[in-house]
Amino acid sequence: MYKIQSTKLMKEVMGNYFLGMKDPSKKIAWCTSVGPAELLRSFGFEVHFPENHGALLGATRTAGDLIPEAGKLGYSNDICSYLTADIGSYLKKETPLKEHYGLNGPPKPDLIVYNTNQCREVQDWFSYFSRELNCPIFGINPPRHVDEVTREEIDDVASQFKQLIPLCEKVTGTKFDIDRFKETLKLSAEATELWKKVLYTATKTPAPISFFDATIHMGPIVVLRGTTVAKDYYSVLLKELEENVKSGIGFLEKEQCRLYWDGMPIWGKLRPLSELFSQNNAAVVASTYCNSWIFDAFDERHPFESSAQAYTEIFINRSEEAKQRLLSDLIHLFRIDGIIFHDAKTCANNSNSRFGLPQRITESLGIPHMVIEGDLCDLRFYSEGQSITKIETFIEQLEIAKVS
Numbered sequence: 001m002y003k004i005q006s007t008k009l010m011k012e013v014m015g016n017y018f019l020g021m022k023d024p025s026k027k028i029a030w031c032t033s034v035g036p037a038e039l040l041r042s043f044g045f046e047v048h049f050p051e052n053h054g055a056l057l058g059a060t061r062t063a064g065d066l067i068p069e070a071g072k073l074g075y076s077n078d079i080c081s082y083l084t085a086d087i088g089s090y091l092k093k094e095t096p097l098k099e100h101y102g103l104n105g106p107p108k109p110d111l112i113v114y115n116t117n118q119c120r121e122v123q124d125w126f127s128y129f130s131r132e133l134n135c136p137i138f139g140i141n142p143p144r145h146v147d148e149v150t151r152e153e154i155d156d157v158a159s160q161f162k163q164l165i166p167l168c169e170k171v172t173g174t175k176f177d178i179d180r181f182k183e184t185l186k187l188s189a190e191a192t193e194l195w196k197k198v199l200y201t202a203t204k205t206p207a208p209i210s211f212f213d214a215t216i217h218m219g220p221i222v223v224l225r226g227t228t229v230a231k232d233y234y235s236v237l238l239k240e241l242e243e244n245v246k247s248g249i250g251f252l253e254k255e256q257c258r259l260y261w262d263g264m265p266i267w268g269k270l271r272p273l274s275e276l277f278s279q280n281n282a283a284v285v286a287s288t289y290c291n292s293w294i295f296d297a298f299d300e301r302h303p304f305e306s307s308a309q310a311y312t313e314i315f316i317n318r319s320e321e322a323k324q325r326l327l328s329d330l331i332h333l334f335r336i337d338g339i340i341f342h343d344a345k346t347c348a349n350n351s352n353s354r355f356g357l358p359q360r361i362t363e364s365l366g367i368p369h370m371v372i373e374g375d376l377c378d379l380r381f382y383s384e385g386q387s388i389t390k391i392e393t394f395i396e397q398l399e400i401a402k403v404s
């Protein structure tokens with residue numbers, strides 16, 4: 001059976017990251033997953049990403065017991081299940097971090113920073129913890145749903161990043177050091193470039209990494225951007241995958257069709273879904289989600305402007321027209337036969353099937369699509385039996401279309 005050998009190293013890297021949070025001498029910042037992590041790291045903060053914890057609650061299927069706890073405080077079942085699971089985890093004092101890393105919960109923050117580039121939900125989520133833990137909070141509010149990001153928009157966000165500096169200085173007692181920021185951003189740029197190369201090995205047939213593998217291996221690019229650890233990890237992973245490409249080894253021996261996954265992962269069902277596609281010789285080779293941590297714009301020579309650009313032009317923050325262009329390019333590049341849109345009940349922000357985009361793509365490119373209804377963490381919104389039938393029918397239809 002195909003196995004990515006670097007997985008063992010990845011687990012070590014993630015374990016060390018979580019254990020590093022135990023160091024009492026470190027200041028801790030909480031940050032949204034596509035927030036200005038490099039600026040925070042340049043002050044020496046260890047950075048915790050609550051969405052990463054949310055994904056862990058989903059993947060370990062503990063979210064189901066925790067979400068109702070947040071409901072008791074008035075957080076609706078229909079809003080972001082990362083938010084409700086994470087708040088529920090805090091209220092119930094239960095977390096898989098305990099079993100895996102001996103942590104009683106996410107580390108207590110000295111500073112909380114959010115960026116609404118992805119959604120407004122993070123503002124409510126992080127504000128809850130700011131009130132609850134009596135912790136200073138800073139919000140970055142970039143323009144939303146941009147087409148191509150403009151100079152004025154970059155300047156606006158760069159200026160908001162700069163306004164965060166005095167607070168970081170106050171909390172850490174450390175003066176801002178532009179060279180340290182540049183160095184951190186350079187490391188982040190190198191890691192993200194390697195991550196892109198890792199994902200793009202799947203442009204080859206047979207692909208050496210699937211979407212489902214990538215959701216696991218993306219850990220370091222989410223939580224360790226701006227460190228040598230992330231950069232070194234992706235050098236190792238890339239080497240392995242490139243060797244597999246050279247040897248013609250992929251996660252499927254025979255790819256009957258190549259698929260694209262749009263939207264959030266269904267964290268609690270990654271393994272059965274991966275097996276379902278594999279059994280049907282359908283290779284899910286690319287995704288919007290994993291690509292979201294490719295930041296082409298990072299340039300340490302212009303650290304504020306380039307990071308402002310990178311974090312404002314993320315896919316989730318783009319116009320429908322820009323999303324169609326970006327998806328179309330990836331569909332060509334990865335030679336996609338069909339697209340799966342995951343309509344996640346509690347994340348409208350990252351569900352792209354609600355305003356006719358799938359239909360427009362199918363019409364313009366002639367690539368069929370299907371929509372699965374589900375959720376990132378709340379499995380009450382996912383009907384497994386129905387989804388399996390839909391997926392198998394879709395794959396069959398793609399295969400019939402290919403031979404006819």
Ligand code: SF4
Binds near residue numbers: 119348350
């Ligand atoms: S983008 Fe979606 S999943 Fe992520 S924090 Fe916002 S609402 Fe939650």
